[in-house]
Amino acid sequence: MASTSAPDKVRLYELVLxxxxxxxxxxxxxxxxxxxxxxxxxxxxxxxxxxAAAFGGRFKTVPVIExxxxxxxxSWDIAEYLDRAFPDRPALFAGPAEHAMVRLTDTWFSAEIxxxxxxxxxxxxxxxxxxxxxxxxxxxxxxxxKGATLEEFTADRAARLPxxxxxxxxxxxxxxxxxxxxxxxxxxxxxxxxxxFRWVASVSTLPLLAPxxxxxxxxxxxxxxxxGLGRDPRIKTLFE
Amino acid sequence: MASTSAPDKVRLYELVLxxxxxxxxxxxxxxxxxxxxxxxxxxxxxxxxxxAAAFGGRFKTVPVIExxxxxxxxSWDIAEYLDRAFPDRPALFAGPAEHAMVRLTDTWFSAEIxxxxxxxxxxxxxxxxxxxxxxxxxxxxxxxxKGATLEEFTADRAARLPxxxxxxxxxxxxxxxxxxxxxxxxxxxxxxxxxxFRWVASVSTLPLLAPxxxxxxxxxxxxxxxxGLGRDPRIKTLFE
Numbered sequence: 420m421a422s423t424s425a426p427d428k429v430r431l432y433e434l435v436l437x438x439x440x441x442x443x444x445x446x447x448x449x450x451x452x453x454x455x456x457x458x459x460x461x462x463x464x465x466x467x468x469x470x471a472a473a474f475g476g477r478f479k480t481v482p483v484i485e486x487x488x489x490x491x492x493x494s495w496d497i498a499e500y501l502d503r504a505f506p507d508r509p510a511l512f513a514g515p516a517e518h519a520m521v522r523l524t525d526t527w528f529s530a531e532i533x534x535x536x537x538x539x540x541x542x543x544x545x546x547x548x549x550x551x552x553x554x555x556x557x558x559x560x561x562x563x564x565k566g567a568t569l570e571e572f573t574a575d576r577a578a579r580l581p582x583x584x585x586x587x588x589x590x591x592x593x594x595x596x597x598x599x600x601x602x603x604x605x606x607x608x609x610x611x612x613x614x615x616f617r618w619v620a621s622v623s624t625l626p627l628l629a630p631x632x633x634x635x636x637x638x639x640x641x642x643x644x645x646x647g648l649g650r651d652p653r654i655k656t657l658f659e
Numbered sequence: 660m661a662s663t664s665a666p667d668k669v670r671l672y673e674l675v676l677x678x679x680x681x682x683x684x685x686x687x688x689x690x691x692x693x694x695x696x697x698x699x700x701x702x703x704x705x706x707x708x709x710x711a712a713a714f715g716g717r718f719k720t721v722p723v724i725e726x727x728x729x730x731x732x733x734s735w736d737i738a739e740y741l742d743r744a745f746p747d748r749p750a751l752f753a754g755p756a757e758h759a760m761v762r763l764t765d766t767w768f769s770a771e772i773x774x775x776x777x778x779x780x781x782x783x784x785x786x787x788x789x790x791x792x793x794x795x796x797x798x799x800x801x802x803x804x805k806g807a808t809l810e811e812f813t814a815d816r817a818a819r820l821p822x823x824x825x826x827x828x829x830x831x832x833x834x835x836x837x838x839x840x841x842x843x844x845x846x847x848x849x850x851x852x853x854x855x856f857r858w859v860a861s862v863s864t865l866p867l868l869a870p871x872x873x874x875x876x877x878x879x880x881x882x883x884x885x886x887g888l889g890r891d892p893r894i895k896t897l898f899e
Contacts (some may be wrong), residue, residue: 421718433704514753519833519842520760527829593759602759 423599430474430485434612435464435544437549438653442621444533445494447614449482452498452607454506454645467548470556495522498607511607517601524608527589533615540622542573547622576625583627587634594637605644613641613649620654627657633635663713667698667745670725672713672817675704677789678893679773680860684773685734687854689722692738692847693883695822696748700724707788708795735762751847764848767829773855775823780862782813814866823867827874834877853881853889860894867897 431453434443442449453460465473470481478492486504490495499518502511512518526632537544541560550557557569564572590612593600600608616638619627628634638657643650662736671693674683681690681702693700711719718732726744731737739758742751752758777784781800788796797809804812830852833840840848856878868874878897882889 432786489682513756515842516753516844517757517760519837519840520757520764520846520848522828523833523848524760524763526832530829530832534722570879589763589770592766592770593763596762597759600759601853606756608760608763647709650704 424487426487428486428518429453429458429460430463431460432463432465432470432483432485433482434470434481435466435549436621437546438545438547439464440621440651440653442547442617442618443481444536444611444615445480446482447617448494448607448610449497450486450609450648451605451614451644452511453500453649455511455605455607455610456501456505458501458505458508465524467552467559479530495525521606521608521611522657525611528611528615531586531627532583532612534585535579536615536619536627539573539583539625539627540577540619542569543622543624545569546624580625580627584629584632587632590631590637595636598640599637605641610639613638613644616657617642617654623655623657626655626659628659630658632658666727668726669693669698669700671700671702671711672703672705672721672723673705673791674710674721676787676861677697678787678861679704680787680891680893682738682784682787682850682858682863683721683874684855684858685720685859686722688847688850689724690888691850691853691884692741692751693896694888695751695847695850696741696745697772698741698745698748707792707799733763734817749780757846761846761848761851765851768851768855771826772823772852774868775819775826776855776859779813779816779819779823779865779867781808781857782863783864786864820865820867824869824872827872831873834874837849838880839877845881849881853878853884856897857889857894858881860897863895863897866895867899868899870898873898 424495425442431446431449433441433446436442436454441447441464450460465481471479474483474490474492475488476597480492482497483490483492484497484500491500498511512521519612544561545553545556590600597603599605600612616627635658668872671686671689673681673690676682681704687812690700701856705713706720706750709723714723714730719889720732722734722737723730723732724740726775729740729744731740738751752761785796801808807874829841839845840852856867875898
């Protein structure tokens with residue numbers, strides 16, 4: 420991305436895969452959020468194993484943004500900061516009720532969809548990481564899996580795909596009424612969901628969706644936003 | 660409710676139970692929506708079997724509102740109408756994004772929660788109906804149950820209660836951050852959810868929630884809104 424003029428200059432610490440793609444559903448939310456606000460950013464790619472050291476232990480996860488003297492982690496904190504720091508740019512949240520509603524949508528989405536996505540793609544993420552990051556990724560994630568290896572955790576993943584596809588039902592119903600989750604225009608709820616699909620597309624070796632899934636038009640529309648921000652020849656198709 | 664002056668006069672056709680309570684999660688949304696806008700309404704109670712005849716077949720469900728020459732069914736159409744017809748009253752939807760986000764919340768809530776609630780309380784609704792409405796309620800609902808009786812449909816309902824309680828998880832997480840689903844103030848998402856709990860409370864013979872459920876504070880706060888709109892000595896407790 421081209422740098423912006425100094426006061427608007429934002430540096431975004433991202434997660435990088437072996438193929439150079441930026442992964443992480445949370446980083447993607449912020450990429451879309453910055454684009455929504457019309458802000459360019461300088462990307463700083465970090466591998467899984469480099470994050471803690473990059474911030475002297477202050478932050479353990481990306482996205483992290485740097486803007487002037489401010490350094491901030493956690494995608495929700497960053498999104499809220501962007502609206503405060505750039506009030507003359509298009510708002511991510513038109514008001515407190517939209518903010519609360521998107522947050523509720525995220526709570527549902529993270530519990531019902533992101534968690535299931537990790538269950539299907541955990542080994543793919545490992546395999547897509549840079550070789551030097553794989554041992555760290557494996558160790559840190561397997562600690563949370565109660566002793567299961569990534570291979571054991573994902574062994575029956577094809578059998579779990581139908582439940583994941585079913586979990587999208589509310590999105591499909593909504594998108595039969597509106598072009599975007601946010602209505603006639605995309606909002607942060609779209610960026611949350613698009614970021615998750617974009618993350619999967621960065622690593623997937625198992626197509627997430629059936630070819631005729633009605634989510635396709637919205638995903639295409641979403642990946643095309645902001646000059647094709649979601650497009651990248653290195654990503655995999657989401658469709659069988 | 661006291662009548663308002665003529666231009667604001669709204670008549671609300673409601674569903675009435677044998678104990679005189681208004682049931683229907685959809686009627687309750689509109690009761691809360693009218694209260695939110697500071698509009699009084701004249702309630703017109705109808706039993707299950709009276710609805711079709713009351714509107715000459717034009718509407719088959721309540722709520723129906725009558726305002727001047729306008730008669731309108733379907734709670735979403737009514738809520739949107741109220742913001743158009745009373746623009747100087749507090750808005751139900753501050754803008755199109757909030758509207759879309761609440762609609763997405765409703766899509767999730769109706770599929771994941773209302774459907775499960777009906778599975779637990781279908782026979783209780785029948786038993787709470789006026790005696791003359793019960794045959795109609797039974798016949799119309801059993802048609803949708805592929806031949807099962809209401810008794811068969813709800814026979815294992817206690818075993819299904821844990822899954823229903825689990826379905827509230829996103830609400831609990833959200834309400835650990837905000838006093839209302841809508842954030843610092845209640846919005847139409849609160850009325851959708853409160854309306855469902857109020858409906859269950861009107862008919863329940865099986866407490867929906869554990870005594871220490873963290874939803875309790877929000878339910879109490881919600882039932883207290885607008886001078887205790889949700890309060891009624893005839894309803895049952897939602898808590899074990």
